[in-house]
Amino acid sequence: MTSRPLVIVRESTLLRSLAIVAVAGVVLIIVTDSLDSYRNLQLAYGGYYFCVLAGLTVLAGSSGQISLGQGAFMAVGAYTFCKLNAAPVAWSVFPSLVGAVVATVLVGIPVGAAASRLRGPYLAGATLAFAVGLPALADKFPAFLGGENGLSVNPPTPPSWLGANFPLERWEAWIACAGALIVVFVLYNLTHSAIGRSWRAVRDDEIAAALAGLRVGRRQTLAFVVSAACAGLGGGLLAAVLQLTSPGAFPLQLSLTLLAGVVIGGLGSLIGAVWGAALLVFLPNWTNDLANSFSLSGNVSHNLPIAIYGVVLIGAMLVWPSGIQGGLRAIGRAVRPAVSGRSGPAASEPPKEQAESTTGEGVKASRP
Amino acid sequence: MTKFIDLTLSGISTGAIYAAVALALVLIWRSTRVVNFAQGAMLMFTTFIASAVINSGGSYVLGFVVALCSGFVLGAIVERVIVRPVESAPPLNAVILTLGLYTLIVAIAGMIWGNTPRSFPAAFSLHGYTVGGTTLLFTPNDTFIVLVVIAVAAALAFLFRATSLGLRMRGAAFAPEVARLLGVRVGRMLTLGWALAAMVGSLAGVLVAPSVFLGPNSFDPILIIGFVAAVLGGLDSPPGAVVGGLVLGLALSYVSGYEGSSLVPLAALVILVVVLMFRPTGLFSATKERRV
Numbered sequence: 287m288t289s290r291p292l293v294i295v296r297e298s299t300l301l302r303s304l305a306i307v308a309v310a311g312v313v314l315i316i317v318t319d320s321l322d323s324y325r326n327l328q329l330a331y332g333g334y335y336f337c338v339l340a341g342l343t344v345l346a347g348s349s350g351q352i353s354l355g356q357g358a359f360m361a362v363g364a365y366t367f368c369k370l371n372a373a374p375v376a377w378s379v380f381p382s383l384v385g386a387v388v389a390t391v392l393v394g395i396p397v398g399a400a401a402s403r404l405r406g407p408y409l410a411g412a413t414l415a416f417a418v419g420l421p422a423l424a425d426k427f428p429a430f431l432g433g434e435n436g437l438s439v440n441p442p443t444p445p446s447w448l449g450a451n452f453p454l455e456r457w458e459a460w461i462a463c464a465g466a467l468i469v470v471f472v473l474y475n476l477t478h479s480a481i482g483r484s485w486r487a488v489r490d491d492e493i494a495a496a497l498a499g500l501r502v503g504r505r506q507t508l509a510f511v512v513s514a515a516c517a518g519l520g521g522g523l524l525a526a527v528l529q530l531t532s533p534g535a536f537p538l539q540l541s542l543t544l545l546a547g548v549v550i551g552g553l554g555s556l557i558g559a560v561w562g563a564a565l566l567v568f569l570p571n572w573t574n575d576l577a578n579s580f581s582l583s584g585n586v587s588h589n590l591p592i593a594i595y596g597v598v599l600i601g602a603m604l605v606w607p608s609g610i611q612g613g614l615r616a617i618g619r620a621v622r623p624a625v626s627g628r629s630g631p632a633a634s635e636p637p638k639e640q641a642e643s644t645t646g647e648g649v650k651a652s653r654p
Numbered sequence: 655m656t657k658f659i660d661l662t663l664s665g666i667s668t669g670a671i672y673a674a675v676a677l678a679l680v681l682i683w684r685s686t687r688v689v690n691f692a693q694g695a696m697l698m699f700t701t702f703i704a705s706a707v708i709n710s711g712g713s714y715v716l717g718f719v720v721a722l723c724s725g726f727v728l729g730a731i732v733e734r735v736i737v738r739p740v741e742s743a744p745p746l747n748a749v750i751l752t753l754g755l756y757t758l759i760v761a762i763a764g765m766i767w768g769n770t771p772r773s774f775p776a777a778f779s780l781h782g783y784t785v786g787g788t789t790l791l792f793t794p795n796d797t798f799i800v801l802v803v804i805a806v807a808a809a810l811a812f813l814f815r816a817t818s819l820g821l822r823m824r825g826a827a828f829a830p831e832v833a834r835l836l837g838v839r840v841g842r843m844l845t846l847g848w849a850l851a852a853m854v855g856s857l858a859g860v861l862v863a864p865s866v867f868l869g870p871n872s873f874d875p876i877l878i879i880g881f882v883a884a885v886l887g888g889l890d891s892p893p894g895a896v897v898g899g900l901v902l903g904l905a906l907s908y909v910s911g912y913e914g915s916s917l918v919p920l921a922a923l924v925i926l927v928v929v930l931m932f933r934p935t936g937l938f939s940a941t942k943e944r945r946v
Contacts, residue, residue, distance in 0.1 A: 346746070350746075352746055352749060352750075354753070400927050400930070400931065404930055405745075406745035406746065406749065407688075407689035407745060407748075407749055408930060410691070410749045411689065411691075411878075411881045411882075411885065412923070412926055412927060412930065414691070414878060415878045415882065415922055415923040415926055416923055418878050418919045418923075419919035419920035419921075419922065419923040420920065422916040422917060422918075422919055422920055423920065425914075426914065426917060538871070538874050539757070539760075542753055542756070542757050545750065545753060546757070549750060585764060585765050585766075585769070588764065589762075589764035589769075589870075590761070590765075592760065592761035593757075593758055593761035595754075595761075596755065596756070596757035596758025596759075596760075596761055597758060598754070599750055599751065599754025599757060599758075600736060600751055600754040600758065602754075603740055603747050603751040603754065604736070604739055604740070604751070607747065
């Protein structure tokens, strides 16, 4: 027997997402307390990568579009954050982050409207051109955007009620993780709402969706703008954590790396975005250690992470298109009958993990 | 006025290179319905091979030939080993796959040759012609570029329109089932199509390398611009690719000359978006219905 409050929490998407966010928030506060400053900084990196990856994975998995321009949206968010956070505007961190998201949404609306008219390789090529072209604007307006050197801001100061000796890195990790949790809350509720269902309808069959009364172009634009907003928040967090932004921080490679992150996590899965973010944070360190222990040359060790992203993209498409989260889910499905065979009542429980996924099979299986 | 003429002439020469890249993309799109986003990396790699040959004492001609041959082989290997399994998969898979290939090739080139750009020799003099006392921006090397690209485009047109091999390649691309029933080795034709396309791409790499320096990432803008040129031409039409390349070469030459070279990729994006807004499948393409 499950108790009544638990059933309510499980039935209501809003309460369920709030519960997830609250638990994750408490866990993160406890974890950051025990990590040293370097690990906290890595957690902050993971937080902003997660924001971008979560937006991209919902775009690709739910609405079936692809964007190779997320790096450019990150640049918009990062530059807006620096402009708002530094003198003469000198807003504090959180309003600046809101400003970064608003600016990215404003850029994302026309780009998304254009993108909603494009399909497959046309969309990929246009967003690729966006990723290559936009950072060049910084060179065009050196006085306003700082040219090659970019813009810098002061480090965020922890509020005084946290104590005088509160470490900066832990505060940065908190900021980035708070952003990530907001993204989880918004995307979880969106994908489990009528909007999320309409995205999947558009993804699976555009013409059928249009015949059913959905305005396909608007739905796709909305999905694109949501993912752009996530990337803008990620970019703003990046600027807040690194205290710096420059055109060199947003090369074409970044956008392709982000794509590798969502593909390895599993397209459409928010938990997959966690795996992807962890990969993006830890892989450069691992390959560096590897290169050092085999005393490889600098050329090799610099390019090894990039090579691995390439292998990941190719290998995932050829061998394992559902990514890590898809693999875990398949293992879960294979194990569950054996478990439920032994303990009777468990067999009647609905498959929880599938309901949480936003990928095609999961959704079809759990939502008739 | 002199500046305008200079920009027009240099636009024709860079346009010829864009046309070659666009041709490479169009040939692959026609045969396998895949946009080869790895093209920029493949032509970078073959140009590095040519550079290695020339630096170790080989002549320019030898490097040129080696680049074309390695492009041919690389294209065939990529199609046969990596692209073949996703040809029937959703289009997104092929996009992600070729982007992965791009990333991998760039990383391998960086491992072998380092990330510092190096210079690459030109076939002919880079000093402009002198007409009536003024030196033009158009050089003997530009003449070479334009003539080579014209020759390649003509050879491809001849291959596809006037030879039995070209007919079989077209059959394999447009009606694979029927072609297979008629005894065409469809798989082999597709491999050959990729190999030819990669060879044209490697030609573009060798031609453009003297003006951009050779580094793992230095051809990224060329790939974007080649893609835009191919889309202008409708992705499906080789003559369209050549026209698209030339038009784009001229337009971007004016942008670069009057507004600054940093805006070139952004200008290409604007042109792409404007064209796609009005003709979502390119300027030269026939309208096609989408099926339920």
